[in-house]
Every structure is written in C-alpha cells, then in structure tokens.
Amino acid sequence: VPMGVLICMKYLMFIFNMLVFAGGTCLAGVGVWVAVDPSGFQDIVAARAVLSAGAWLLLAVGIALALLGFLGCCGALRRSRPLLLL
Secondary structure: OOHHHHHHHHHHHHHHHHHHHHHHHHHHHHHHHHHOOHHOOOOOOOOOHHHHHHOOOOOHHHHHHHHHHHHHHHHHHHHHHHHEEE
C-alpha cells in the first residue's frame, strides 16, 4: 500500500474520531444542562421521571462517546492498534 494512502487514512480516522468526540461532548453537555435546569424542559416532557432518566442517559452516552472518540484520536495519531480496537 502506498505511503500516501496510509497517511490519508490516518487523518481520515482522526477526523472521524474527532467528530465522535465532539458529538459525545455535546450530548454530555445537553445531559448536564437538562439535569441541572429541568424547568425549561418540563413543557416538552410531562413526566418528571422520564426527564430525569433521559438526562442521565444522555450524560452517560455522551461521556462514553467522548471517551471513545478521544481514544480513537490518540490511536489514529500514534498508529496504535490496541487503542483503535478499544
């Protein structure tokens, strides 16, 4: 495989993982926002238990995606197979 193709794949993987990291960070931010200030969202969701569970779910999924994206970025830059497989 030519060296230029490998370099292109490396940076494409980095960009994709950066997008996953940014999406996870945004989800975690919305989860924190809903958990801290639920009064703005009570108009959308009538039941309080559903709102609280949704906020914690957004927070957990966001943190997991941010961690996954961060490890993917590190793995792509270092060409570390274990980090990319994780």
